Amino acid sequence: MNRHALDELKQQIPLMGYLQAHDWSPARPLSGGRWMGLCPLHEDHKPSFLVDTNKDLFYCYGCGRGGDVIRFAELYHQVKFPQAVAWLRQWRGAEPLLQEAARFYRILLHRHSEAVAYLYQRGIRSQALIEHMGIGYAPGGCLRGWLTQLGHSLPALRQAGLVTSVGYDAYVQRIVFPLEGNLYGRSLSLAAPPHRFLPGSKGGLYAWKQVQSHPEVILVEGLFDYAVLWEVGFHNVTCSLGTHLNAHQLRQLCDGPRTVYIAFDADGNGSGQQAAQCLSRSLWERGITARVVSLPEDHDPNSFFVQGGDARQFQSLLEEAQ
Numbered sequence: 345m346n347r348h349a350l351d352e353l354k355q356q357i358p359l360m361g362y363l364q365a366h367d368w369s370p371a372r373p374l375s376g377g378r379w380m381g382l383c384p385l386h387e388d389h390k391p392s393f394l395v396d397t398n399k400d401l402f403y404c405y406g407c408g409r410g411g412d413v414i415r416f417a418e419l420y421h422q423v424k425f426p427q428a429v430a431w432l433r434q435w436r437g438a439e440p441l442l443q444e445a446a447r448f449y450r451i452l453l454h455r456h457s458e459a460v461a462y463l464y465q466r467g468i469r470s471q472a473l474i475e476h477m478g479i480g481y482a483p484g485g486c487l488r489g490w491l492t493q494l495g496h497s498l499p500a501l502r503q504a505g506l507v508t509s510v511g512y513d514a515y516v517q518r519i520v521f522p523l524e525g526n527l528y529g530r531s532l533s534l535a536a537p538p539h540r541f542l543p544g545s546k547g548g549l550y551a552w553k554q555v556q557s558h559p560e561v562i563l564v565e566g567l568f569d570y571a572v573l574w575e576v577g578f579h580n581v582t583c584s585l586g587t588h589l590n591a592h593q594l595r596q597l598c599d600g601p602r603t604v605y606i607a608f609d610a611d612g613n614g615s616g617q618q619a620a621q622c623l624s625r626s627l628w629e630r631g632i633t634a635r636v637v638s639l640p641e642d643h644d645p646n647s648f649f650v651q652g653g654d655a656r657q658f659q660s661l662l663e664e665a666q
């Protein structure tokens with residue numbers, strides 16, 4: 345990539361926008377379009393991270409690192425320069441497309457009774473919840489036509505992973521949840537793998553901005569677990585989309601003092617509980633209070649509520665958590 349193309353990339357991705365898309369928010373303004381906030385690159389307790397929105401540069405008085413959006417991506421994602429550039433290019437290209445696709449899937453949801461019936465059966469019943477999570481449905485065989493008609497190119501759709509190499513919609517008969525920089529698809533068909541993501545990172549913790557300021561946070565594995573908890577009023581819930589947290593998610597959980605209740609699946613083989621113990625230890629090592637919630641055997645938070653559990657019973661599980 346030549347100098348000009350790099351400048352163009354930086355122009356299209358303002359540093360502040362990129363930071364905010366990664367859950368950074370400024371703590372206080374300084375003069376001349378400059379802002380101070382907590383450093384997302386090291387464990388920071390008082391704001392030492394300076395962002396200059398006019399020059400599109402950052403500098404941290406704590407860890408002494410600074411630079412432009414590419415340098416930030418290198419440090420934040422812990423990759424080398426060429427990968428950081430590739431990452432940013434993909435981010436720039438994919439984001440509007442993913443939003444467009446998610447919007448289309450949302451419209452389709454209510455035209456497909458099988459999708460609504462599936463959501464109902466999994467405890468997702470209120471329109472407010474469906475809107476809160478932006479849930480949609482991908483029947484298959486129509487996204488490509490819709491997006492190309494809007495002027496998006498087929499190679500761009502392929503690159504974002506929305507369309508397969510041979511030109512079919514990647515998601516067929518899947519409930520779709522928009523994530524930060526990705527779309528999660530849950531298959532309705534038993535013949536297909538249940539969980540799918542588009543290529544690329546699964547992003548940070550789900551809806552982190554909304555729970556970040558809570559002193560107590562409930563962490564679940566799946567979006568259906570998230571949904572039922574949110575629905576009964578636990579709005580301090582977030583989701584790691586699997587039992588393995590990526591570095592970004594771990595950093596988010598540890599970005600301030602809080603208690604984390606880990607409510608992973610109590611599956612028969614114990615893998616969810618093992619993962620919960622392991623995560624709990626690594627949170628304690630980082631100075632975060634963690635408690636593992638024990639659900640009745642063979643339950644996850646979703647099945648707990650779908651099979652009649654209520655908020656008060658779940659609250660006692662939280663209180664008993666070790």
Ligand SMILES: [Zn+2]
Pocket residue numbers: 383384385386388393404405406407408409
């Ligand atoms: Zn720093």
